[in-house]
Amino acid sequence: xxxxxxxxxxxxxxxxxxxxxxxxxxxxxxxxxxxxxxxxxxxxxxxxxxxxxxxxxxxxxxxxxxxxxxxxxxxxxxxxxxxxxxxxxxxxxxxxxxxxxx
Amino acid sequence: xxxxxxxxxxxxxxxxxxxxxxxxxxxxxxxxxxxxxxxxxxxxxxxxxxxxxxxxxxxxxxxxxxxxxxxxxxxxxxxxxxxxxxxxxxxxxxxxxxxxxxxxxxxxxxxxxxxxxxxxxxxxxxxxxxxxxxxxxxxxxxxxxxxxxxxxxxxxxxxxxxxxxxxxxxxxxxxxxxxxxxxxxxxxxxxxxxxxxxxxxxxxxxxxxxxxxxxxxxxxxxxxxxxxxxxxxxxxxxxxxxxxxxxxxxxxxxxxxxxxxxxxxxxxxxxxxxxxxxxxxxxxxxxxxxxxxxxxxxxxxxxxxxxxxxxxxxxxxxxxxxxxxxxxxxxxxxxxxxxxxxxxxxxxxxxxxxxxxxxxxxxxxxxxxxxxxxxxxxxxxxxxxxx
Numbered sequence: 001x002x003x004x005x006x007x008x009x010x011x012x013x014x015x016x017x018x019x020x021x022x023x024x025x026x027x028x029x030x031x032x033x034x035x036x037x038x039x040x041x042x043x044x045x046x047x048x049x050x051x052x053x054x055x056x057x058x059x060x061x062x063x064x065x066x067x068x069x070x071x072x073x074x075x076x077x078x079x080x081x082x083x084x085x086x087x088x089x090x091x092x093x094x095x096x097x098x099x100x101x102x
Numbered sequence: 103x104x105x106x107x108x109x110x111x112x113x114x115x116x117x118x119x120x121x122x123x124x125x126x127x128x129x130x131x132x133x134x135x136x137x138x139x140x141x142x143x144x145x146x147x148x149x150x151x152x153x154x155x156x157x158x159x160x161x162x163x164x165x166x167x168x169x170x171x172x173x174x175x176x177x178x179x180x181x182x183x184x185x186x187x188x189x190x191x192x193x194x195x196x197x198x199x200x201x202x203x204x205x206x207x208x209x210x211x212x213x214x215x216x217x218x219x220x221x222x223x224x225x226x227x228x229x230x231x232x233x234x235x236x237x238x239x240x241x242x243x244x245x246x247x248x249x250x251x252x253x254x255x256x257x258x259x260x261x262x263x264x265x266x267x268x269x270x271x272x273x274x275x276x277x278x279x280x281x282x283x284x285x286x287x288x289x290x291x292x293x294x295x296x297x298x299x300x301x302x303x304x305x306x307x308x309x310x311x312x313x314x315x316x317x318x319x320x321x322x323x324x325x326x327x328x329x330x331x332x333x334x335x336x337x338x339x340x341x342x343x344x345x346x347x348x349x350x351x352x353x354x355x356x357x358x359x360x361x362x363x364x365x366x367x368x369x370x371x372x373x374x375x376x377x378x379x380x381x382x383x384x385x386x387x388x389x390x391x392x393x394x395x396x397x398x399x400x401x402x403x404x405x406x407x408x409x410x411x412x413x414x415x416x417x418x419x420x421x422x423x424x425x426x427x428x429x430x431x432x433x434x435x436x437x438x439x440x441x442x443x444x445x446x447x448x449x450x451x452x453x454x455x456x457x458x459x460x461x462x463x464x465x466x467x468x469x470x471x472x473x474x475x476x477x478x479x480x481x482x483x484x485x486x487x488x489x
């Protein structure tokens with residue numbers, strides 16, 4: 001079977017981006033980092049090409065990190081291997097709907 | 103490193119030799135378009151501004167159209183004016199003429215209407231293109247190049263493949279003494295601290311933070327979450343979950359060199375070298391115009407989901423980072439950076455290939471969108487209301 005690859009672009013990241021087509025719930029993928037490190041994880045949920053999975057458990061309110069920088073906060077408990085996108089990640093910027101001081 | 107360009111009277115080097123037909127107001131668009139349909143070698147700028155706007159916006163539109171006319175890719179200019187607009191068409195003629203280029207003007211109301219103006223404009227444009235067509239390309243140094251950069255219809259491949267290719271090219275050009283300009287202020291949100299750190303002075307760094315704050319304030323002004331506006335539904339479908347993630351990928355295309363300063367939207371480059379920021383929104387029709395205003399002879403444009411459009415007088419090279427999109431839309435894509443994610447090429451290899459492509463395009467080779475003239479949807483970014 002074709003190897004399904006996900007890239008973790010920075011050591012600080014808690015998500016990896018999956019560059020493989022037709023990844024289904026329960027598929028095993030290989031997470032690679034820039035140093036050539038390899039980690040295998042079972043994906044939870046169907047994940048489209050270019051979307052993200054968690055490389056470790058992330059708690060509600062915790063920062064989600066990619067490129068070594070925060071890209072939002074977790075709105076749900078996220079387990080390693082979970083599909084991470086707008087359903088469980090909230091942006092902190094451009095939030096005209098948030099009251100000042102929040 | 104050199105390219106074959108057209109040397110203008112002000113010493114700048116053009117990659118194209120076009121007669122620019124510039125409507126001074128949106129109400130003159132149809133006349134400009136009719137002239138361009140008739141006369142080869144002309145391009146029209148069919149924008150939607152120039153009247154019933156507040157004075158700072160009218161000045162901004164006038165300045166933008168002047169900078170487009172001054173671009174080295176433009177050989178000469180025909181301004182098409184209605185006669186009652188809010189922009190300053192006389193200043194357009196005067197300031198573009200200061201480059202030494204020939205500038206003509208027709209005024210629709212004074213000439214007695216549309217058909218008479220199309221006739222007069224066609225006769226003038228014919229003379230202008232014949233004059234321009236006699237010019238020859240000569241060898242020009244790479245330091246004469248102003249490259250603009252942009253990403254559009256992005257997905258998560260952009261920040262990992264195609265934007266990194268453009269970053270590689272940007273660093274190479276800066277090191278060779280050329281000028282590189284990037285923008286999309288909205289897509290600095292979440293990554294502005296990284297850009298501010300690369301500013302040559304604290305003042306420039308503070309200016310970067312300020313334009314991002316202004317853009318975010320505008321985005322929040324309607325009291326809603328900016329998602330769907332930025333990132334767009336297509337970005338989200340492509341895996342980008344937040345503006346922060348989109349921005350961190352977008353700024354990869356600026357490379358790693360120091361940021362020299364921030365240019366206003368209509369501002370042209372005069373003698374500036376190195377890496378610059380232009381304060382623009384992310385949407386194509388407005389940012390491409392802003393980038394053409396710098397005097398950029400060429401744009402490198404990264405895409406993941408497949409953005410096909412170009413600009414009338416600035417060839418746009420499309421670099422696609424998503425191998426699935428490249429396979430589907432090869433006819434609209436100039437460079438395949440999808441080979442990076444399939445493991446077939448490195449960022450450096452595609453970067454070198456892109457530099458060679460850019461030199462060819464600067465010397466006359468058409469880009470894919472240019473060949474099919476897919477570049478009419480342009481506009482000018484204004485700040486205030488239409489009143």
